[in-house]
Amino acid sequence: MFRLGKAQLKEVVQQIREEIDEHLNAINENTNEIQANYSYVQKLDNKIEQILLRLNHIEILLEEQSKPAPVKSLSYAEKQVFLVLYTEEQPLTYEEIAERTGYPEALVMHHIADLIEKGVPIIKSYLNTSPSLKIHPQFKEMQAKENVINLSLKSFVED
Secondary structure, three states, X not given: OOOOOHHHHHHHHHHHHHHHHHHHHHHHHHHXXXXXXXXXXXXXXXXXXXXXXXXXXXXXXXXXXXXXXXXXXXXXHHHHHHHHHHHOOOOEEHHHXXXXXXXXXXXXXXXXXXXXXXXOOEEEEEEOOEEEEEEOHHHHHHHHHHOOOOOOHHHHOOO
């Protein structure tokens, strides 16, 4: 068998103790690194949560904006102008709307401005510097389903 003297035994124990201390230091360093990483991951998680909350808020705002605002009541003349635009698939000029309603072109322009102000989404495009107008297709579809403008035979009987 192998025998060690007291001095040699002390030296072996000292070496083992040093190795254990090195391992403990490495474990402590790793533990500190793990704790730092965990803390960093928690901060990232909190930031991601805040971003998700903001995105949800933005999504809600966008949904609210995509819903058309309620249309205010239209006068008899405004309803007539609306119907001319509503029944046509192609954009119309002010002159064409005036011909179909029997109103002067200037009055048609005024009624168009009133329709827009009251919440009717009218798309204006230009062909050779001449404006053409049409009702937004989605609004037209919604009007067909929900009668947003409240068009009825009674509405065309002037008070």
